[in-house]
Amino acid sequence: MSTAVQDPFLVGLERFQGPLDLLLHLIRKQDIDIFDIPIARITEQFLAATLHVDRLELDRAGEFLEMAATLVRIKAQMLFPRRVEEEEDDPRADLVRRLLEHEHFLEAAHLLVGAERDRARYYPKGYVEVRAVPPASEAPLETSWEDVRGAVRAMAERLEEPEPGYRITGRMVRVDEKIDLVVAALQERASIEFSALVMPWGTRLHAVISLLACLELAKQSTLTLRQASPFAPLWVYRRGAG
Amino acid sequence: MHANQIVEALLFASQAPLTVAELARADEELDEDRVEEALAELRVEYDRGGRAFGIFELGGGYQILTRPEYARVLERFDAVPVSSRLSAPALETLAIIAYRQPVGRAEVEQIRGVSAGGVLRTLQERDLVGVVGRGEGLGRPLLYGTTRTFLEHFGFNSLDDLPRPEDLPVVLSRHEIGSDEEE
Amino acid sequence: MHANQIVEALLFASQAPLTVAELARADEELDEDRVEEALAELRVEYDRGGRAFGIFELGGGYQILTRPEYARVLERFDAVPVSSRLSAPALETLAIIAYRQPVGRAEVEQIRGVSAGGVLRTLQERDLVGVVGRGEGLGRPLLYGTTRTFLEHFGFNSLDDLPRPEDLPVVLSRHEIGSDEEE
Numbered sequence: 001m002s003t004a005v006q007d008p009f010l011v012g013l014e015r016f017q018g019p020l021d022l023l024l025h026l027i028r029k030q031d032i033d034i035f036d037i038p039i040a041r042i043t044e045q046f047l048a049a050t051l052h053v054d055r056l057e058l059d060r061a062g063e064f065l066e067m068a069a070t071l072v073r074i075k076a077q078m079l080f081p082r083r084v085e086e087e088e089d090d091p092r093a094d095l096v097r098r099l100l101e102h103e104h105f106l107e108a109a110h111l112l113v114g115a116e117r118d119r120a121r122y123y124p125k126g127y128v129e130v131r132a133v134p135p136a137s138e139a140p141l142e143t144s145w146e147d148v149r150g151a152v153r154a155m156a157e158r159l160e161e162p163e164p165g166y167r168i169t170g171r172m173v174r175v176d177e178k179i180d181l182v183v184a185a186l187q188e189r190a191s192i193e194f195s196a197l198v199m200p201w202g203t204r205l206h207a208v209i210s211l212l213a214c215l216e217l218a219k220q221s222t223l224t225l226r227q228a229s230p231f232a233p234l235w236v237y238r239r240g241a242g
Numbered sequence: 243m244h245a246n247q248i249v250e251a252l253l254f255a256s257q258a259p260l261t262v263a264e265l266a267r268a269d270e271e272l273d274e275d276r277v278e279e280a281l282a283e284l285r286v287e288y289d290r291g292g293r294a295f296g297i298f299e300l301g302g303g304y305q306i307l308t309r310p311e312y313a314r315v316l317e318r319f320d321a322v323p324v325s326s327r328l329s330a331p332a333l334e335t336l337a338i339i340a341y342r343q344p345v346g347r348a349e350v351e352q353i354r355g356v357s358a359g360g361v362l363r364t365l366q367e368r369d370l371v372g373v374v375g376r377g378e379g380l381g382r383p384l385l386y387g388t389t390r391t392f393l394e395h396f397g398f399n400s401l402d403d404l405p406r407p408e409d410l411p412v413v414l415s416r417h418e419i420g421s422d423e424e425e
Numbered sequence: 426m427h428a429n430q431i432v433e434a435l436l437f438a439s440q441a442p443l444t445v446a447e448l449a450r451a452d453e454e455l456d457e458d459r460v461e462e463a464l465a466e467l468r469v470e471y472d473r474g475g476r477a478f479g480i481f482e483l484g485g486g487y488q489i490l491t492r493p494e495y496a497r498v499l500e501r502f503d504a505v506p507v508s509s510r511l512s513a514p515a516l517e518t519l520a521i522i523a524y525r526q527p528v529g530r531a532e533v534e535q536i537r538g539v540s541a542g543g544v545l546r547t548l549q550e551r552d553l554v555g556v557v558g559r560g561e562g563l564g565r566p567l568l569y570g571t572t573r574t575f576l577e578h579f580g581f582n583s584l585d586d587l588p589r590p591e592d593l594p595v596v597l598s599r600h601e602i603g604s605d606e607e608e
């Protein structure tokens with residue numbers, strides 16, 4: 001039992017970046033098949049290594065202890081009978097996936113080190129004459145409205161729609177503003193579908209206020225509202241039209 | 243690898259002018275005579291090749307610098323900075339201010355989910371937005387709006403000309419067209 | 426003053442790579458085609474003339490750098506600044522961001538099994554990674570990606586140049602890290 005604890009490869013946790021690193025080291029050092037980890041043995045070795053955990057800073061200690069708990073849990077689950085053919089049933093599956101993923105990124109980091117070393121062999125100019133750079137405000141702006149449109153489109157995709165009725169203080173939707181809007185719309189066209197009046201805003205609040213505006217205008221006989229049947233599209237007609 | 247090329251690489255990559263003695267110490271193949279020779283040969287090559295740079299003597303050392311006749315081009319290049327296009331964050335912030343004005347910094351930050359101080363400063367330096375008033379409430383926050391420069395730059399006559407596309411996000415479209423009370 | 430010399434002066438006087446578009450803005454006589462032509466001609470001249478430096482493509486731009494065979498001489502020379510390398514944790518975090526971008530901090534931490542706040546800050550301070558957007562879901566987490574400085578530091582022209590060993594694409598393709606793929 002204690003022989004594992006004395007294993008010479010267990011040299012302080014400081015050299016490991018985290019629990020996954022340590023676990024991977026234990027597995028690779030002992031040529032263990034990562035798809036068939038002897039969980040009892042590895043757990044014992046991992047726990048032995050984390051005995052020194054009090055020497056680490058508290059947040060690092062937490063990371064190691066969390067992994068220790070995971071290992072102990074897997075070890076317990078391994079005691080239950082399971083069907084061999086089902087990979088998903090293997091309590092180790094998720095851990096193996098994480099270990100492989102971690103190992104692959106170690107490899108990727110290694111490739112980056114190589115790229116960095118190669119790149120460092122090309123030296124840039126050591127001294128570049130200092131020139132006074134004028135403030136940006138004096139430079140002509142090369143941004144078109146299409147750029148702004150692009151940003152708006154990107155934002156539309158990115159931003160969550162706020163919940164209906166969401167309002168910013170001081171920016172209430174007012175019935176008289178909606179009335180102006182409906183009147184303006186009916187100056188251009190003899191009729192308009194109600195939903196088209198609401199579409200640019202799309203919130204329930206705007207729909208309600210717009211409807212109130214239309215009802216108010218209908219009362220003043222400025223327009224007529226028609227709906228062929230319940231739940232059919234509601235149409236707004238200029239007085240005298242339709 | 244020739245002495246000339248070693249000297250050239252050193253002059254190019256050095257942060258400060260290098261003396262003949264310093265250059266000579268860089269490699270076993272070099273001595274001061276060899277360095278002097280290399281410097282003379284490189285000068286001839288740069289002249290004949292019509293290079294835009296040359297070797298200049300400064301404070302007892304040597305340095306490769308662009309020739310003075312290119313100063314004007316370089317200055318002009320600096321005057322057209324790389325950032326003459328607005329960044330994506332600046333564009334988004336500008337759009338929010340354009341459609342929601344007058345609008346406070348807190349509201350802009352709430353919509354974009356990131357702090358807006360730096361971007362607001364850029365837009366103000368560009369004179370695309372400006373402070374147009376103070377809001378109600380705690381601390382009476384500054385309210386921002388677009389400027390005349392904004393209208394001129396994007397070719398709008400007035401704010402009523404701002405296009406209101408159908409896919410305008412709800413957070414931007416809350417400001418009604420009808421609220422043209424200033425006209 | 427020829428186009429070649431203007432382009433050469435600009436590249437020579439710049440600390441960072443310049444794109445063709447940036448170079449073309451420097452002078453009325455230049456356009457992007459003329460700049461490309463100048464770059465090609467300068468390359469030939471540097472090769473034929475045996476210059477110790479050349480024009481290299483980095484992060485989508487062009488920069489004059491010493492050729493790698495002079496690294497040995499320059500390394501030993503005091504007056505030449507050596508760029509500081511990154512620590513192992515920084516490199517691993519950077520690798521995850523580079524191959525998974527855009528990616529949130531939580532995912533980085535899950536893969537590495539350790540917290541990533543400090544390292545992320547370091548990478549941001551060195552301008553190797555930056556916030557590129559916000560994710561879906563609770564709290565709309567910040568998403569990180571690599572920068573142009575990243576490409577320049579590692580000598581890549583674009584993200585397509587990221588080294589990808591045979592097995593990396595499989596494992597890095599988002600969700601499927603099949604426990605069924607044998608060695």
